[in-house]
Amino acid sequence: MRTIVITGTPATGKTRMAGMLTKKLKSAELIRANDIVNGKRLFSRIDKDGAKIVRMNALKRELERRIRKSKAGYVILEGHLLCDIRIKGATAIVIREHLGKLIARMEKRGYSKDKIRDNIVSEATDYCGVNASANYGRVFELMNDRKALPRMVRIAEGGNARTGSIDLLEELAALAKKGSRYVL
Numbered sequence: 001m002r003t004i005v006i007t008g009t010p011a012t013g014k015t016r017m018a019g020m021l022t023k024k025l026k027s028a029e030l031i032r033a034n035d036i037v038n039g040k041r042l043f044s045r046i047d048k049d050g051a052k053i054v055r056m057n058a059l060k061r062e063l064e065r066r067i068r069k070s071k072a073g074y075v076i077l078e079g080h081l082l083c084d085i086r087i088k089g090a091t092a093i094v095i096r097e098h099l100g101k102l103i104a105r106m107e108k109r110g111y112s113k114d115k116i117r118d119n120i121v122s123e124a125t126d127y128c129g130v131n132a133s134a135n136y137g138r139v140f141e142l143m144n145d146r147k148a149l150p151r152m153v154r155i156a157e158g159g160n161a162r163t164g165s166i167d168l169l170e171e172l173a174a175l176a177k178k179g180s181r182y183v184l
Contacts, residue, residue, distance in 0.1 A: 005136065006018040006078040006093050006152075008094050010111075011109065024152075025153065029070050031066050032078050033059060050112075056085060067087070091139075092136040092140070094126075094140070095148070096123065096126075099120050099172060099175060106119060120175070140155050151163070
């Protein structure tokens with residue numbers, strides 16, 4: 001069995017991409033971290049922006065239990081918190097997105113100004129990529145584009161995919177120069 005972690009900043013498209021990958025692979029099970037957090041109430045409180053403060057050790061234990069229980073050839077774990085959890089033997093794929101698209105998606109979802117600001121800074125500074133690199137042996141960062149799914153399939157099957165360098169700091173600087181309300 002292969003375990004693939006799909007992570008990234010909220011609104012990058014990881015849920016959609018994880019679903020598409022699960023459909024492409026034979027014998028794959030999709031486990032969404034948010035479903036576990038909500039279903040098992042693995043959070044201690046909800047902050048002012050509506051974010052759940054997750055009990056990370058409890059989430060890790062539940063994910064590991066579900067991986068052990070799975071009969072699938074592939075287990076796909078999806079969630080933005082997964083960059084901060086070490087799942088032994090897993091390969092991580094960090095889904096990235098352009099900041100303008102992130103802002104539009106988060107506005108549509110009704111995120112607060114502060115939450116949007118925090119998330120675009122996290123994306124621009126590659127929070128998920130940096131933390132995933134500290135927690136997983138194999139980490140791939142992919143822009144959410146038409147090439148992402150075939151690359152994800154190759155990675156899941158044990159191959160490699162050219163990913164290149166993804167630098168969104170210039171986009172953050174351009175937003176600041178334009179006077180975006182989401183940049184300090």
